[in-house]
Amino acid sequence: MPPDITALLSLQERDLRLQELRKELKRIPMEQELARKRLAAHQAAVDDAKASLQENEVAIKGVELDIGTRKESISRLKTQQFETKKNEEYQALGVKVTHYSQDIDGLETRELELMEKSDELKTLLAEAEIAYARTKGGVDEEVEMLQKRADQFSREAESLEGERKQLLVGIEEDTISIYERLLDKLGSPVVVEITRERQCLGCHVKATPATMVRVQAGKELVNCENCGRILYPQ
Numbered sequence: 073m074p075p076d077i078t079a080l081l082s083l084q085e086r087d088l089r090l091q092e093l094r095k096e097l098k099r100i101p102m103e104q105e106l107a108r109k110r111l112a113a114h115q116a117a118v119d120d121a122k123a124s125l126q127e128n129e130v131a132i133k134g135v136e137l138d139i140g141t142r143k144e145s146i147s148r149l150k151t152q153q154f155e156t157k158k159n160e161e162y163q164a165l166g167v168k169v170t171h172y173s174q175d176i177d178g179l180e181t182r183e184l185e186l187m188e189k190s191d192e193l194k195t196l197l198a199e200a201e202i203a204y205a206r207t208k209g210g211v212d213e214e215v216e217m218l219q220k221r222a223d224q225f226s227r228e229a230e231s232l233e234g235e236r237k238q239l240l241v242g243i244e245e246d247t248i249s250i251y252e253r254l255l256d257k258l259g260s261p262v263v264v265e266i267t268r269e270r271q272c273l274g275c276h277v278k279a280t281p282a283t284m285v286r287v288q289a290g291k292e293l294v295n296c297e298n299c300g301r302i303l304y305p306q
């Protein structure tokens with residue numbers, strides 16, 4: 073086996089793990105995003121419930137204002153009734169008072185209905201808030217757990233990068249450049265075994281006897297003629 077193969081295999085061991093770590097580090101933020109999205113639906117339910125309740129409270133205030141206006145009208149009409157000396161006018165004012173009183177009855181019924189609805193909406197809001205809080209606890213925990221894992225992976229990747237740099241010092245530059253080029257193109261592993269049956273374990277294509285002879289001689293780096301990976305004997 074050419075001496076570089078041993079060094080390349082050490083390098084590859086780091087690169088395989090680095091490849092795995094980078095994949096995880098890319099996946100974790102997406103998982104965190106998914107977890108947060110689970111919360112969004114509950115947040116929307118809380119917002120909706122709040123908006124409905126607020127809308128209902130505004131409607132109640134509107135009805136109360138209408139009742140107030142009519143009560144003022146009645147008291148004004150009663151003053152006019154008190155002051156008038158004409159019987160006809162007195163009667164006419166009385167009709168108006170009755171009319172406004174009926175209005176007030178209707179409005180008070182409406183106000184009661186709206187108040188009942190407010191109670192229902194408050195219950196709905198409380199339920200939505202409980203569901204949100206429960207989900208948020210789980211989501212926060214999951215996001216934090218994922219973050220811890222990402223931090224740990226980042227530290228591991230950093231230390232592997234350091235080891236990698238040290239290993240590169242002992243390898244010939246030409247070899248490194250071939251290795252790096254293959255790594256960019258194919259991803260790890262790029263240094264693979266060739267079986268006794270001459271099969272490249274990278275691409276599973278059978279190599280020529282001449283290639284096998286060169287690999288077994290162990291004097292140079294030999295690439296698979298199909299996939300280009302660097303071959304070493306079993």
Ligand SMILES: [Zn+2]
Nearest residue numbers: 272275296299
């Ligand atoms: Zn191959």
